[in-house]
Amino acid sequence: METKRILFIIFILLSTSSVFAQDIEQDTTEKKNWFQRVFTRPTKIIHDTIYIYETEAEEEVQEGVFDEDGDDEEMEHSGGIPMPFDTLSTNDKYLKVILFDNGSWLYYEVPKPDLPDFISNDHWMTDQVHAYYDINVKDLPEELDLILCDSTHGWHIPGYGRMVSTYKLRKGHKHQGVDLGIPFGEPIYAAFDGIVRVALPTKYTGGYGNVVVLRHANGLETYYGHMTKYVVETDDLVKAGEIIGYCGSTGRSSGPHLHFETRYMGQSFDPERIFDFESGTLRDTIFTLKKHYFSIYSHEGQSDKESEVAATQVAPKNVTHTVKKGDTLSGIAKKYGTTVKKICKLNNINEKKTLKVGQKLIVQ
Numbered sequence: 001m002e003t004k005r006i007l008f009i010i011f012i013l014l015s016t017s018s019v020f021a022q023d024i025e026q027d028t029t030e031k032k033n034w035f036q037r038v039f040t041r042p043t044k045i046i047h048d049t050i051y052i053y054e055t056e057a058e059e060e061v062q063e064g065v066f067d068e069d070g071d072d073e074e075m076e077h078s079g080g081i082p083m084p085f086d087t088l089s090t091n092d093k094y095l096k097v098i099l100f101d102n103g104s105w106l107y108y109e110v111p112k113p114d115l116p117d118f119i120s121n122d123h124w125m126t127d128q129v130h131a132y133y134d135i136n137v138k139d140l141p142e143e144l145d146l147i148l149c150d151s152t153h154g155w156h157i158p159g160y161g162r163m164v165s166t167y168k169l170r171k172g173h174k175h176q177g178v179d180l181g182i183p184f185g186e187p188i189y190a191a192f193d194g195i196v197r198v199a200l201p202t203k204y205t206g207g208y209g210n211v212v213v214l215r216h217a218n219g220l221e222t223y224y225g226h227m228t229k230y231v232v233e234t235d236d237l238v239k240a241g242e243i244i245g246y247c248g249s250t251g252r253s254s255g256p257h258l259h260f261e262t263r264y265m266g267q268s269f270d271p272e273r274i275f276d277f278e279s280g281t282l283r284d285t286i287f288t289l290k291k292h293y294f295s296i297y298s299h300e301g302q303s304d305k306e307s308e309v310a311a312t313q314v315a316p317k318n319v320t321h322t323v324k325k326g327d328t329l330s331g332i333a334k335k336y337g338t339t340v341k342k343i344c345k346l347n348n349i350n351e352k353k354t355l356k357v358g359q360k361l362i363v364q
Helices: 002-016 034-040 056-063 304-311 329-335 340-347
Strands: 084-089 095-100 105-109 143-147 162-165 168-170 173-175 178-181 187-189 194-200 210-215 220-227 243-246 258-264 267-269 286-290 320-322 360-362
Touching: 210 243, 220 243, 329 340, 340 360
Parallel strands: none
Antiparallel strands: 084 095, 095 105, 143 286, 162 178, 168 173, 178 258, 187 243, 194 210, 210 220, 220 258, 258 267, 320 360
C-alpha cells in the first residue's frame, strides 16, 4: 500500500510540473507531448542583461494545478519573479537555454566574437602549421601598434603554470616560444578572440604534437602545442578564455607542458612581451611591435637599445631549400647529404607531408 502511495505521489509531481502540465480546458486533439511543447513554445531571445518575460509555462503555473485530493492549489515559486537556476548547452555553443524555478525557460544568445572577414582571406593554410613562407622580416614595418583588447574583446592567460623555458636559442636551435609547465589534462585557453586556422594531430605537425593555431583580428597568430587533445576545429570562432584543448606531452616533448608562441606574419617574437606569465596578467592593452623584436636574441626586459643590439647578432645560419616542381623529401635529403628524418625534425613536418612549390625547407 505504501509503495502505491509513493508511486502516486511521484506521478502527481510529474503531472504538476509546468513542462509536462497540460491546460485543463485544452481540447484533447490540441494537446502536445513534452518534446513538442518544449521545442514549439514561443520564447524570447535575451542577451547580457536577462529580462524576464511571462511565457505559456508561467501562465499555466499561475492558473494552478490539482493536488492529489482534487483541490485547486497554487504552485509556489520565487515570489512572482522567476529566478534562473540552471543553464543548458545546445548544439550551438553560442546558444544556451536558461531554466527558471517556475518551469519556464528562455534562450540566451552568447555574443560571438566580432571579427573581420579579411583575416581568413590571406595566407589561410589549414593543413600546415606555418602559413607565411613568402614573408620576410625586411618586408615588415619598423613598428606598428596592435590592439590586444578593448571594451568588446577580452584576453586570457593561455594556461596556468610556471614558465620552464623561455624564448631563446636552445641547443643550437631557435626555441620560438615559451613553455609553461602545466599538469597533464589541465585546460588550455584561447588568449584572444580569433579564428582557428590550424587544428592538427601530431602526425601532421612534427615537434608541435597536437597543435592549434589561432588567428586574431590584429594580425597576430598564437600557437598552442603538445596538447593531449584539442576540442576545436578549423574555421571555428573562439572567444578569449574559451577552452581549446588540454595539456599533454605530444610531439617533441619530455613531459606535459604548453608550448605557446606569438607570431606576426609568420615571424615569432617573445610572448613575454605580451603576457607576464608569473602574475598571469596582460602587460598592456596596446602592444607596439618593433621589427627588432623578431630576433631570437631579443626578449622582454631589454631596453629598445639593448634589443636593437641583440638583433644584430647572427644566429647559426640554416641552409634552406626552396621546393621546386617534382621535388621529394628523399630527393632533397640526398642532394644535401642528410636524411628525411632530420629534415622533418628541422621543419616540424611529417615524412608524408605533401610539399608545395615555393615552400622553404631547412635542410641543415
